[in-house]
Amino acid sequence: MTIVSAMKAARSPRIKSSPLLRVLPALLLVALALIGPWIAPHAVDEPVAVPFAGPGGEARLGGDQLGRDVLSRLLAGGRELVLSALLIAVVVTALAAVLGVIGALRPLVGRIVERVADVLILLPAVLGIMLVSLSWPGGGRLAIIVAATALGLPYAVRLAAGAAAPVAASGYVEAAAAGGERLWVLVVREVLPNMRATLLALFGLRFVEAVYVVATAGFLQVGPQPPAADWALMIRENSSGLLLNPWAVVAPSLAVGLLALCVNLAASALAPQTGRKAVTVL
Amino acid sequence: MAGPLTDQITPPAGPLRTLAGDRPVVRVLIRAGLVLVKRTVLLAVLLALVFTGVELLPGDAAHATSERGETAVDLAQRRHTLGLDRPVLERFWDWMSGLPTGDLGTSAHGESVTDLVSTAFPNTLVLGATALLLTAVLSIALGCWAALRPGGRLDQAVTGTSTAVFAIPEFVVAVGLVLVFSLWTGWLPAVTLADADGTPSSWTMLVLPTLALTVPQAGWNTRIVRAALDDEARAPHVETAVLDGVPPLRVLTHHVLPGALPTIATGLATSSGILLGGAVVVETIFNYPGIGAVLSSAVADRDTPVIAGVTALAGAVISCVLLLADLVRDVVTGGRR
Numbered sequence: 001m002t003i004v005s006a007m008k009a010a011r012s013p014r015i016k017s018s019p020l021l022r023v024l025p026a027l028l029l030v031a032l033a034l035i036g037p038w039i040a041p042h043a044v045d046e047p048v049a050v051p052f053a054g055p056g057g058e059a060r061l062g063g064d065q066l067g068r069d070v071l072s073r074l075l076a077g078g079r080e081l082v083l084s085a086l087l088i089a090v091v092v093t094a095l096a097a098v099l100g101v102i103g104a105l106r107p108l109v110g111r112i113v114e115r116v117a118d119v120l121i122l123l124p125a126v127l128g129i130m131l132v133s134l135s136w137p138g139g140g141r142l143a144i145i146v147a148a149t150a151l152g153l154p155y156a157v158r159l160a161a162g163a164a165a166p167v168a169a170s171g172y173v174e175a176a177a178a179g180g181e182r183l184w185v186l187v188v189r190e191v192l193p194n195m196r197a198t199l200l201a202l203f204g205l206r207f208v209e210a211v212y213v214v215a216t217a218g219f220l221q222v223g224p225q226p227p228a229a230d231w232a233l234m235i236r237e238n239s240s241g242l243l244l245n246p247w248a249v250v251a252p253s254l255a256v257g258l259l260a261l262c263v264n265l266a267a268s269a270l271a272p273q274t275g276r277k278a279v280t281v282l
Numbered sequence: 283m284a285g286p287l288t289d290q291i292t293p294p295a296g297p298l299r300t301l302a303g304d305r306p307v308v309r310v311l312i313r314a315g316l317v318l319v320k321r322t323v324l325l326a327v328l329l330a331l332v333f334t335g336v337e338l339l340p341g342d343a344a345h346a347t348s349e350r351g352e353t354a355v356d357l358a359q360r361r362h363t364l365g366l367d368r369p370v371l372e373r374f375w376d377w378m379s380g381l382p383t384g385d386l387g388t389s390a391h392g393e394s395v396t397d398l399v400s401t402a403f404p405n406t407l408v409l410g411a412t413a414l415l416l417t418a419v420l421s422i423a424l425g426c427w428a429a430l431r432p433g434g435r436l437d438q439a440v441t442g443t444s445t446a447v448f449a450i451p452e453f454v455v456a457v458g459l460v461l462v463f464s465l466w467t468g469w470l471p472a473v474t475l476a477d478a479d480g481t482p483s484s485w486t487m488l489v490l491p492t493l494a495l496t497v498p499q500a501g502w503n504t505r506i507v508r509a510a511l512d513d514e515a516r517a518p519h520v521e522t523a524v525l526d527g528v529p530p531l532r533v534l535t536h537h538v539l540p541g542a543l544p545t546i547a548t549g550l551a552t553s554s555g556i557l558l559g560g561a562v563v564v565e566t567i568f569n570y571p572g573i574g575a576v577l578s579s580a581v582a583d584r585d586t587p588v589i590a591g592v593t594a595l596a597g598a599v600i601s602c603v604l605l606l607a608d609l610v611r612d613v614v615t616g617g618r619r
Contacts, residue, residue: 118324119324119327119328119331120328121552121555121600121604122324122325122328122555122596122597122600122601122604123328123332123555123593123596123597124555124556124558124559124562124596124600125555125556125559126558126559126560126562126563127559127562127577127589127592127593127596130577130578130581130589131332131335131589131593133581134581134584134589135335208449211449212449212451215451215453215454216451216452216453216559216563219451219453219563219566220562220563220566220578222581232451232453235453235454235457236453236566239457239567242460242461242465243465246461246465249457250457250461253454253457253458256450256451256454257450257451257454257458260449260450260451260454261446261449261450263449264445264446264448264449265445265446268445
């Protein structure tokens with residue numbers, strides 16, 4: 001999960017193409033994943049060919065292990081992945097922003113966050129997801145979203161607190177605090193508006209991270225369950241037919257890979273150009 | 283992974299000696315001890331959280347492993363046999379006090395967890411350690427190579443590629459590798475076959491899983507190495523060395539790299555958790571005889587002792603790697619924070 005802090009550190013300062021150009025591929029792909037289910041030519045759960053049929057005829061990309069149309073499942077299988085990742089990114093960024101600013105204003109909260117992050121770093125994300133999905137058998141997607149949010153939050157808070165510290169120590173915030181402003185007023189009106197660039201970058205990075213976590217959970221079959229069309233699940237289900245119809249595996253793999261890549265590109269375009277301080281881990 | 287990192291450290295003797303009085307070795311040992319205690323406490327807290335977390339869940343092991351047609355009496359009977367009717371605290375204490383002796387408890391099926399994971403975990407560890415070593419070598423080499431010609435075509439290629447690969451999930455990388463190296467060229471096996479003793483029967487079966495784990499992590503760490511070198515290159519002592527006419531390669535190895543090592547070590551250490559998690563995923567694709575298979579059946583069975591045991595082992599391994607990173611930082615900075 002600390003990928004995020006490191007990514008921020010390791011962003012290349014040299015690529016100069018316009019930010020819009022680098023955000024565009026991600027926007028297009030996300031849009032395609034969102035409208036995909038409506039433009040799918042076939043139903044995702046009805047066989048249109050023999051199992052693992054090669055491309056041709058009704059099915060442009062062939063059939064999967066039950067003969068269902070790979071293209072239709074590909075178009076339908078991205079929406080929930082993208083929506084879950086977006087939701088995780090929004091929730092983590094919002095919570096981290098508020099907690100991080102409070103942590104910068106109130107050192108005790110900051111220390112608690114540090115300790116929690118120290119403990120969670122010892123728990124590999126995959127183990128964490130398995131534990132949560134185990135504790136919540138009927139949770140499905142929601143369990144994954146909760147797990148990813150809980151596991152990613154401490155690191156995001158750490159990053160937000162780091163960005164909030166100089167703002168919180170600035171004269172006008174201290175003046176407002178000395179003037180008896182309440183904590184939430186300080187957080188919402190004084191500090192947060194000055195962290196827009198950092199928060200935008202944090203959101204992008206959390207989205208990258210969330211795509212990874214949600215896809216991995218799908219692959220491990222702890223989130224979405226088999227009849228559902230889901231890119232990661234398709235890769236898992238169809239890997240036995242790789243020789244017969246490679247597209248059943250290659251197409252969703254390309255989709256996941258492209259999504260991760262484009263979102264990553266967009267995230268690094270959003271990151272502010274200054275403050276390349278090395279890793280904040282530990 | 284201490285080897286490639288610690289070998290390159292040139293301890294700054296001056297500040298270390300002043301802080302340590304006359305005996306720098308004692309000083310380092312004391313600090314190492316303190317870090318060790320801190321890591322142990324953190325690990326214990328994690329284990330307590332995992333154990334109680336799994337305990338608080340709705341279903342339990344007796345229920346999950348029950349057969350069709352079992353009565354409530356049978357269930358209660360087995361719950362008693364497994365010790366599930368005792369208080370959580372008592373069972374946690376039993377489990378924790380067994381850990382130092384290598385006893386990880388008993389699974390829901392009555393097997394010893396230590397036996398259950400004793401062949402699988404070393405296999406996973408081999409996979410993860412090879413990947414971590416390869417990641418360290420690759421990312422430090424690529425990062426240094428790019429840093430020697432900042433802004434050049436090579437630097438851009440390295441930075442661009444490492445950015446591109448590191449967000450791609452391991453299983454996607456694995457699919458690509460299988461396609462290219464097993465199906466199209468036939469150079470490497472796509473699945474792992476285990477020998478009678480439970481280890482992979484040929485080293486070639488380790489290549490693809492290791493690569494699938496390494497590619498994303500090498501991408502991430504190359505960026506960290508590159509950025510750490512960049513930051514360190516702005517230090518005054520580096521500028522002095524450059525002005526003195528020291529050759530660039532020597533500036534890199536003797537003046538820039540030592541200062542960047544703590545950051546690089548921390549980056550690699552945090553990779554170890556992701557590598558262990560990724561190993562579970564990659565093992566599934568290659569049918570590798572590691573902890574992944576044990577873990578997925580344990581999750582299906584709600585087998586708390588097995589899951590807690592695997593978490594304990596993974597946490598202990600990650601603690602050790604983080605400990606090494608802490609020590610690298612301590613030695614390089616001479617205890618200054």
